[in-house]
Structure formats: structure tokens, C-alpha cells
Amino acid sequence: MQILCFGISHQTANVEVRERFAVPDSALADSLTRLSQVPSVLESVLLSTCNRTEFYIVTHDSQLAIEPLFHSFYGPVEASAFQHLFRLQAVSSIRHLFRVASGLESMVFGETEIFGQVKRAYEAAARLGTTGRILNRLFQKAFHVGKHIRSATAITRGSVSVGSVAVDLARQIFGELKAHKIMILGAGETSERTAWSFQSQGARQLFVSNRSFERATELAEAIGGRAIRFDHWEDEFRDLDILVSSTAAPHAIVTRAKLEPVLRMRRDRPLFIIDLAIPRDVDPAVHQMDGVYVYDLDSLQAIAARTLEARKEEAEACDHMIEKHVQDFEAWLDRIAERAITSAAIECPRT
Amino acid sequence: MNGSDRLWVELALISYLTGFAYSVYLLATKKFLTPGVSFWAICAGFLFTTMFLFDRGHAIGRCPITNRFEVLVFMTWSMVLIYLLIGSTYRLSLMGAFTAPVACALLFFAVALSPNESAVKRIKVNPWLEAHTSFSMVACGAFALACIAGVMFLIQERQLKTRQPSSIFYRLPPITALSVVNSRLLWLGFILFTVGLATGFLIGGHINWLQAVWSILVWCVYGGILIARVRHAMAAKWVATLSIVAFSLLLSTFWGIRFISERPSL
Known part of the structure; x- marks a missing residue:
């Protein structure tokens, strides 16, 4: 018996190809049933996410041809598509699953969403009865490895997107964000994403101001905030805790001269300004003021890049840990194979 | 000292060292687990110092200062007592990593620099003197924290x-919580120190004017910081800086203070 893993991922194919082979949740049960009907397939799990479609099977046939299987699955598949396929056998497939579950094969190194996706893929297969002794054990082991890697290393630590870096900084300044007043100035794509990051982390006092009041209202309604006319945004400055600025203004709209009288009235409450605009909305000299922290796009991206780098520095430690788990699983596979041979040898003379 | x-x-010194070493280990290895070991080591250190104070107080029949x-x-x-009360209230678990080395340093100085000092047994205890020194010492603990x-x-x-x-940034409490x-x-600290100072003038007998003037000076420095804070005349950064400067002043002149043991018998 052999564990086989094949499919495509963001490392082997672009998004058009991945879309072609993706299996939506609604088709998962049908796909698994069809896969289990292939004569040489004994056990199967199908993992399909936006970044990968992977088949994990246990088969008697180590030379199992994938192409006919894909044709039967997806209909006629153009020959060029097969160059994007990867195929891993035995120990390589075990290692691959452990790496996938740990987030080491993810597009954003160390991300944790994949762990839940692997879990859901396994649970769906287990419900349909397409898993057996080997895949049950393999996936349980993969979940254990994923948890171990996450807790024992720093691969999931920190944020790797501009929005989440901004939220993390805000939390290190203010603590809980619920009671703090946040203004989104300019309702462009980047500030909208940042607004959603704040909203998802518990921010409840969100204000949106934009040159187009309709657009401000639209975004404010979506994130559960309040729209403010662009002419009036400065009136709110005194009570603000966080300003996310991303206007198309050709010059700085927040300057030291403008802030100084406001800060006097704020009674030394800190002010966090996230300047996502190009050209910048905030005069860099503002950052020198006591209690004011200004982060522009470059500084946020630099923090995100450093975090990602720090995560990647953990890769060697992760590989080392995974190798140990792979060896453990291999040893278990050898033991059950030996037992099967012994049983067969005992059975033979009787028959 | 028996x-x-x-x-x-x-034992207290070993406990605080353990707590500090474990916090450093967690920070160095970036294993940001709940610093439970540090917390319990600090609790053990607190228990051992309590035992010392109890034994010594029982032996001399008065507050052991x-x-x-x-x-x-x-x-x-006093400092650890306030950490245990304040630290848990504000969930400033990592404050233990900063409190433990200060506790280690104070106890090290106690053991290394005053190894053979024996307890001074007084026949007659002046309650004002007891109150003065106790309040002043607990105030020092609050100022240390x-x-x-x-x-x-x-x-x-x-x-x-x-x-x-850096990685420690995300493990420390939010800057606004630290300011509060x-x-x-x-x-x-200021309230306790004020009570300590006031009771000092009720002791009676000879007044050590050098000590009194010095105490009033410290009281004025802390009072000034708090007035500036209340009137929002000073940014949180400067309040933090001055609280370090003021405590350094307190410590640097610590050896110059004449303790109650050196006062004339009452």
C-alpha cells in the first residue's frame, strides 16, 4: 500500500489553472465518491482551497496514472495543464501534508487558515467513509504536527499585511479598540481593507469621511460606522484616537501647525495616524510630536516584511521537527506492513 | 542576623532570580507562553520575604525596619506586594520580568552589603515611628513599581x-495602560509617602533635619510630577522619565539616610 499525493498549488500553477481544477464545496461529496470508485484507490481525501487542489490517496498501485483520473474528474483536460501537476509518493507525500497543515506551503508563510481547511477536508472525507486506517492516522498526525509547529515556533507570530500590522500597532497603543474613535479618511481600496481589519478586531466607533459623501455612506454602512461630510472631518479631530488617511490630496492635509492646538485640547491622549496615501497626507514632522505616532505605507510594509522574514527564519526549525514526525509515521507504517505480512503468512498454511 | x-x-533571592531567568529565557527564545513560572517564582519570593519579616518582627517585637x-x-x-496587587489588576504579566530583577538587586544588596547586621531590639516602641517608617517604605515600593x-x-x-x-513590543502592555x-x-506612593512624612513629625524627640529636608525634597519632586500630570502640562513620556529620575534620586540618597536604628533611644 502506498500513500500518494497529487494535484496543483500556487507553487506550480497560476490562478487561471488553479480555478480550472478547484473543487467547490458543493461538488466535494460527489468528487470523493467518484474517487473512491476508482478500483485501485483504497482511501481518499480531497483538499481544495483557493491556493491548492490536492488529492491524498492510499493505493495498491504505486504507478497509478493521474492523467486518466483527471480526465474522468474534470472532463477533457488539455495536455498543457498537466505540466502544472505535482505528484508525491510515500514519505514525500507524508512530509508534504505535514508542511501544508503547518502553513509552511502556504502563499503567506505560516498562515493558519490552511489548518482549518485541511481539517474540514478530512472531516468531509471521513463523513463519507472514504478514509481508512492509514489516512485517518495520517491526518490526525498532521493536525498534531500543525499544532506543535505553531506552538513551538514563531511561524504564526506577527502580522504580514498592512491592515493587520496597523491593527496590531493600534492595540499596543490603546489596548482594546472597542471604545476608541477611529476615522477613515478617504474611502479607497486600501483604507477600506484597513477599516475592515479594525472592524474585525472589535472597533465599534468608526467614522468615514470621503470627498464623495455617497461612497463614505456606503462604506460606513458596510462596516457599521457613521459617515461624516468631508468638510467636517477636522471638527472630529479632537476626540479621535486613530486616523486612517488615504485621500487623493496633492499635499499634506495634517500638519504640525494644524495639530498643535488640537493636541493641547486632547490632554495627552495618544494619537495614532495611519497614512496610506501616496503622496502622503501627513507631514512627516508630525511623528516627532509627543504622543503622536505616524505610520505611512512604507513603514507598515517594512514591518510586515520583517515579520515574514522572521517567520521564514523559523523554517529550518520547522523542517527539523517535521522530519521527526515523518519518521515516526513511517515507523508506524512499517509496523502495520510487517503485521500484515505476518498475518498473511499465518493465514497461508491454513488455506 | 540568625x-x-x-x-x-x-530563598527569596533564589526565587526572584528564577522568575527573572525564566522571563529572560522566554524572551530570548521567543517562546511567548504565559509566564506562569515567573509569576509563581515571584509569589514564592514574596512568601519567603514575608516569613523573614514575620520572624524578625516577632524576635524584635516591632516592625523590622x-x-x-x-x-x-x-x-x-512592599514593591512585590504592590506588583501582585496592581500587576494582576492590569494584567501586566510581563511586569514581573521587570520587577524580579529589581527585587533581586535589592535583596543582593541586603545580603552582600549588610551581612552581619543584627536586629535592634527596642524595649519601648513608638507607634508614630513605626507608622512613619512602614508608610515610607511601602511608598518606596510603589515608587519603585x-x-x-x-x-x-x-x-x-x-x-x-x-x-x-521588536518581538518584545508585542508582549509588553499597551502604552496607554502603562501610562495609567x-x-x-x-x-x-505619594499618598503613602505623605502619611509617612506627616507621622514622622509626630515622633517627637530629636529631629534629624537633614533627613527631614531630604524627605520633603523627594515629596516635592513627586508632588510636582503629579501636579503636572493633573494639569496635563507634561506628556506621558516625560512623566515616565521623571518617575525613573525621581526613584533614582530616592535610591542614590538611600545610603545617606539615617535609619531609625541610629536615632536616639526613645
Whole structure:
């Protein structure tokens, strides 16, 4: 018996190809049933996410041809598509699953969403009865490895997107964000994403101001905030805790001269300004003021890049840990194979 | 100091060292688990200093602040007591990592610099003197912790201003929480110190004017910081800085203070 893993991922194919082979949740049960009907397939799990479609099977046939299987699955598949396929056998497939579950094969190194996706893929297969002794054990082991890697290393630590870096900084300044007043100035794509990051982390006092009041209202309604006319945004400055600025203004709209009288009235409450605009909305000299922290796009991206780098520095430690788990699983596979041979040898003379 | 006394203090020193070492290990290895070991080590250290103070107090029949050794142990005890009360209230678990080394340093100075000081037994105890020294020492503990909160604040502030937050940045409490804790500890210390100062004038007998003037000077410095804080005339960064400066002043002149053991018998 052999564990086989094949499919495509963001490392082997672009998004058009991945879309072609993706299996939506609604088709998962049908796909698994069809896969289990292939004569040489004994056990199967199908993992399909936006970044990968992977088949994990246990088969008697180590030379199992994938192409006919894909044709039967997806209909006629153009020959060029097969160059994007990867195929891993035995120990390589075990290692691959452990790496996938740990987030080491993810597009954003160390991300944790994949762990839940692997879990859901396994649970769906287990419900349909397409898993057996080997895949049950393999996936349980993969979940254990994923948890171990996450807790024992720093691969999931920190944020790797501009929005989440901004939220993390805000939390290190203010603590809980619920009671703090946040203004989104300019309702462009980047500030909208940042607004959603704040909203998802518990921010409840969100204000949106934009040159187009309709657009401000639209975004404010979506994130559960309040729209403010662009002419009036400065009136709110005194009570603000966080300003996310991303206007198309050709010059700085927040300057030291403008802030100084406001800060006097704020009674030394800190002010966090996230300047996502190009050209910048905030005069860099503002950052020198006591209690004011200004982060522009470059500084946020630099923090995100450093975090990602720090995560990647953990890769060697992760590989080392995974190798140990792979060896453990291999040893278990050898033991059950030996037992099967012994049983067969005992059975033979009787028959 | 008898053998049992020394044992309690040494055990406390080992406990605080363990707590500090474990916090450093967690930070160095970036294993940011709940610092439970550090917390319990600090609790053990607190228990051992309590045992020392209890034994010594029982032996001399009064509050054990009669010599430098006892004063240092009492100050450590006060600081850790306030950490245990304030730290858990504000969930400033990592404050333990900063409190433990200060506790270690104070106890080390106690053991290393005052090894053979014996307890001073008084036949007659003046309650005003007892109140004066106790309140003043607990106030020192609060000021020590305000200083620690100030250090933590400045670490956070620097990382925010340089825009290069390191891994410790995300483990320290939010800068606003540190500012609030710093202010409250300054208030607590100031109130206790005021009571200590007031009761000092009720002791009677000879007044050590050098000590009195020095105490009033310290009281004025802390009072000035708090007035500036209340009137919002000073940024949180400067309050944090001054709470460190003021405590350093307190410590640097510590050896110059004449303790109650050196006062004429009452």
C-alpha cells in the first residue's frame, strides 16, 4: 500500500489553472465518491482551497496514472495543464501534508487558515467513509504536527499585511479598540481593507469621511460606522484616537501647525495616524510630536516584511521537527506492513 | 542576623532570580507562553520575604525596619506586594520580568552589603515611628513599581517612534495602560509617602533635619510630577522619565539616610 499525493498549488500553477481544477464545496461529496470508485484507490481525501487542489490517496498501485483520473474528474483536460501537476509518493507525500497543515506551503508563510481547511477536508472525507486506517492516522498526525509547529515556533507570530500590522500597532497603543474613535479618511481600496481589519478586531466607533459623501455612506454602512461630510472631518479631530488617511490630496492635509492646538485640547491622549496615501497626507514632522505616532505605507510594509522574514527564519526549525514526525509515521507504517505480512503468512498454511 | 533569617532571604533571592531567568529565557527564545513560572517564582519570593519579616518582627517585637538590611528586605516586600496587587489588576504579566530583577538587586544588596547586621531590639516602641517608617517604605515600593512602569513605557514609546517594533513590543502592555499604571502608582506612593512624612513629625524627640529636608525634597519632586500630570502640562513620556529620575534620586540618597536604628533611644 502506498500513500500518494497529487494535484496543483500556487507553487506550480497560476490562478487561471488553479480555478480550472478547484473543487467547490458543493461538488466535494460527489468528487470523493467518484474517487473512491476508482478500483485501485483504497482511501481518499480531497483538499481544495483557493491556493491548492490536492488529492491524498492510499493505493495498491504505486504507478497509478493521474492523467486518466483527471480526465474522468474534470472532463477533457488539455495536455498543457498537466505540466502544472505535482505528484508525491510515500514519505514525500507524508512530509508534504505535514508542511501544508503547518502553513509552511502556504502563499503567506505560516498562515493558519490552511489548518482549518485541511481539517474540514478530512472531516468531509471521513463523513463519507472514504478514509481508512492509514489516512485517518495520517491526518490526525498532521493536525498534531500543525499544532506543535505553531506552538513551538514563531511561524504564526506577527502580522504580514498592512491592515493587520496597523491593527496590531493600534492595540499596543490603546489596548482594546472597542471604545476608541477611529476615522477613515478617504474611502479607497486600501483604507477600506484597513477599516475592515479594525472592524474585525472589535472597533465599534468608526467614522468615514470621503470627498464623495455617497461612497463614505456606503462604506460606513458596510462596516457599521457613521459617515461624516468631508468638510467636517477636522471638527472630529479632537476626540479621535486613530486616523486612517488615504485621500487623493496633492499635499499634506495634517500638519504640525494644524495639530498643535488640537493636541493641547486632547490632554495627552495618544494619537495614532495611519497614512496610506501616496503622496502622503501627513507631514512627516508630525511623528516627532509627543504622543503622536505616524505610520505611512512604507513603514507598515517594512514591518510586515520583517515579520515574514522572521517567520521564514523559523523554517529550518520547522523542517527539523517535521522530519521527526515523518519518521515516526513511517515507523508506524512499517509496523502495520510487517503485521500484515505476518498475518498473511499465518493465514497461508491454513488455506 | 540568625541562620533562619538568612535562609528566608536567600530563598527569596533564589526565587526572584528564577522568575527573572525564566522571563529572560522566554524572551530570548521567543517562546511567548504565559509566564506562569515567573509569576509563581515571584509569589514564592514574596512568601519567603514575608516569613523573614514575620520572624524578625516577632524576635524584635516591632516592625523590622531597624537597619539597612531590614529596610532593603521590607522595600522589596512592599514593591512585590504592590506588583501582585496592581500587576494582576492590569494584567501586566510581563511586569514581573521587570520587577524580579529589581527585587533581586535589592535583596543582593541586603545580603552582600549588610551581612552581619543584627536586629535592634527596642524595649519601648513608638507607634508614630513605626507608622512613619512602614508608610515610607511601602511608598518606596510603589515608587519603585512606578519606575518599572516608566521603563516599560519608554521601551514601548521608543519602539513606536523608531517604527521598528521588536518581538518584545508585542508582549509588553499597551502604552496607554502603562501610562495609567504609572500615574496611579505615583499617586499611591505619594499618598503613602505623605502619611509617612506627616507621622514622622509626630515622633517627637530629636529631629534629624537633614533627613527631614531630604524627605520633603523627594515629596516635592513627586508632588510636582503629579501636579503636572493633573494639569496635563507634561506628556506621558516625560512623566515616565521623571518617575525613573525621581526613584533614582530616592535610591542614590538611600545610603545617606539615617535609619531609625541610629536615632536616639526613645
